[in-house]
Amino acid sequence: MNLKRLYQETILSHNKSPKNFRVLDDCTHEAHGKNPLCGDDFFVYVKVEGNKIADIGFQGQGCAISKASASLMTHYIKGKSLDVVEKMKNCFIESITQEDCSDECKETLGPLFLFEGVRDYPVRVKCAALIWRALESALSTESINKEVSTE
Amino acid sequence: MTSLPLYSTELKKDFPVLQQTMNGKPLIYLDNAATTQKPQAVIDAMTSFYQDSYATVHRGVYRLGHESTAIYDAVRKQVSRFINADSEKEIVYVKGTTEAINLVANSFAGEFLQAGDEILVSEIEHHANFVPWQQVAKRNGLVFRTIPVNDVGELDMTAYESMLSPKTKLVAIGHVSNALGTIHPVKEVVKKAHSVGAKVLIDGAQSVAHMKVDVQDLDCDFYAFSGHKLLGPTGIGVLYAKKELLEAMPPYMLGGDMIETVGLTETTFAPIPEKFEAGTPAFVEVIGLSAAISYIEKIGLEAIEAIEANLLAIATEKLSKIDGLKIIGTAKNKAAVISFVLDNIHPHDIGTILDEYGIAIRAGHHCAQPAMTRYCVPATARASFSFYNTESDIDKLVSGIHAVVEMFA
Numbered sequence A: 001m002n003l004k005r006l007y008q009e010t011i012l013s014h015n016k017s018p019k020n021f022r023v024l025d026d027c028t029h030e031a032h033g034k035n036p037l038c039g040d041d042f043f044v045y046v047k048v049e050g051n052k053i054a055d056i057g058f059q060g061q062g063c064a065i066s067k068a069s070a071s072l073m074t075h076y077i078k079g080k081s082l083d084v085v086e087k088m089k090n091c092f093i094e095s096i097t098q099e100d101c102s103d104e105c106k107e108t109l110g111p112l113f114l115f116e117g118v119r120d121y122p123v124r125v126k127c128a129a130l131i132w133r134a135l136e137s138a139l140s141t142e143s144i145n146k147e148v149s150t151e
Numbered sequence B: 001m002t003s004l005p006l007y008s009t010e011l012k013k014d015f016p017v018l019q020q021t022m023n024g025k026p027l028i029y030l031d032n033a034a035t036t037q038k039p040q041a042v043i044d045a046m047t048s049f050y051q052d053s054y055a056t057v058h059r060g061v062y063r064l065g066h067e068s069t070a071i072y073d074a075v076r077k078q079v080s081r082f083i084n085a086d087s088e089k090e091i092v093y094v095k096g097t098t099e100a101i102n103l104v105a106n107s108f109a110g111e112f113l114q115a116g117d118e119i120l121v122s123e124i125e126h127h128a129n130f131v132p133w134q135q136v137a138k139r140n141g142l143v144f145r146t147i148p149v150n151d152v153g154e155l156d157m158t159a160y161e162s163m164l165s166p167k168t169k170l171v172a173i174g175h176v177s178n179a180l181g182t183i184h185p186v187k188e189v190v191k192k193a194h195s196v197g198a199k200v201l202i203d204g205a206q207s208v209a210h211m212k213v214d215v216q217d218l219d220c221d222f223y224a225f226s227g228h229k230l231l232g233p234t235g236i237g238v239l240y241a242k243k244e245l246l247e248a249m250p251p252y253m254l255g256g257d258m259i260e261t262v263g264l265t266e267t268t269f270a271p272i273p274e275k276f277e278a279g280t281p282a283f284v285e286v287i288g289l290s291a292a293i294s295y296i297e298k299i300g301l302e303a304i305e306a307i308e309a310n311l312l313a314i315a316t317e318k319l320s321k322i323d324g325l326k327i328i329g330t331a332k333n334k335a336a337v338i339s340f341v342l343d344n345i346h347p348h349d350i351g352t353i354l355d356e357y358g359i360a361i362r363a364g365h366h367c368a369q370p371a372m373t374r375y376c377v378p379a380t381a382r383a384s385f386s387f388y389n390t391e392s393d394i395d396k397l398v399s400g401i402h403a404v405v406e407m408f409a
């Protein structure tokens, strides 16, 4: 059953007790990401210092896939440079949408590669991608409160 | 409990789609509020028409064309009998409920209502019976107001009455809520609206396949429904409207088939209902719709109501026993639609996991975002039944939900 590949232990546990599930009062960037169809709805808060993600948090509600994706993303990109984060984002999207993700991507992603099981569930791809799209939107401008939707 | 027709568990056999397996398990289809499966009779009627009789309506001088036209017009009589309209001239073929409502929003509200006039809709309407009114109001300076519903999903009739005034010109209300299953007291809604001179449109998308509808008894001004939720094909639906309204309303779309004579500067329109049916119509779908109505009438709407009431009672009882499950919408008068949420588990996850067990339910906002807002949920999971579902389907749903809960434990 593919279900076990989708709902892996790590995903279930991050859904239950997400990391960085908080508002950053001193964030430099933030964005709002929504999937209107299924009701995933998250805010991401980023504090950029120099060229690095110094701190990151998120808040909101959504399905296990979207929430675990947000938790794992924040956990693994904290402290990374913006260049690396950009690369991770592209690799992440590749891993959840394409059959043969390159070895280089797998390496870049590390544990985040575990979302590849989502590929078998086309309607769930946007759940996994939502927080990354929100991050992209937050970083693309200094302006606060940008709305993004992956539908 | 009402006694059920002996053959109720046999009815599934008439539906080819329901004979297949999904992920190695028998398909349990519980998304009937979105669209219903098609009985063999409907598939056969359309296939044989394509194979043996296909030719366009209202145009051909040849025999095939005459036959198509005769069938097309005969079905109008059948539909008119099905909902007990006064005349088949009151039956307009449209694409579906959405088109029917847009037609009325444009050709009635957009044409005859004046700035300051009020349109009332319930706060749990499907977007199809919400957005067209909201937008025509915006365009023409009308006032768009929502009638509240109580915590169990019933229309607040006291609030409704207090909102009615001579300014109220149109009330648009679902017969059955697709999001919660509530059966609204539409006859009373119509009576009260008429007492202040307002017209009423009833969105019958969720009712015609599940209960006997009599538009003359309801005395509604407009009634809309879709073929595909009635065991029929997609692309065909019906707008019923009282004759004098259709006669007064201007056409919604212009083109072939809806004209009488066309000159260089002037055109006269065909009489009703053709005035509202521009273009080559979906007449093969009309034939499918006819077969669907015949199939439903063969089983009988009384029998269907009894079967579905029984399914609703059993499912409500069994689902309520699941720890952490909450049913959203527990109106006294309900159709066989159960919207529910589970503690700490998002409906989308419920839907994906149940699918793995071959169970098709809906997860999301059910095109009724204002309803989700009203009940403070981002989405719900929804199981909606048809007479071809069985108690065993309910048992599988219940064990599927237990598996979901276990996975997230």
Ligand SMILES: Cc1ncc(COP(=O)(O)O)c(C=O)c1O
Binding pocket: B033, B034, B095, B096, B097, B098, B099, B126, B128, B129, B174, B176, B177, B178, B203, B205, B206, B226, B228, B367
């Ligand atoms: C209550 C209600 N109204 C309107 C519609 C729209 O019907 P259709 O999509 O067939 O036009 C639906 C179906 O989705 C519905 O459930």
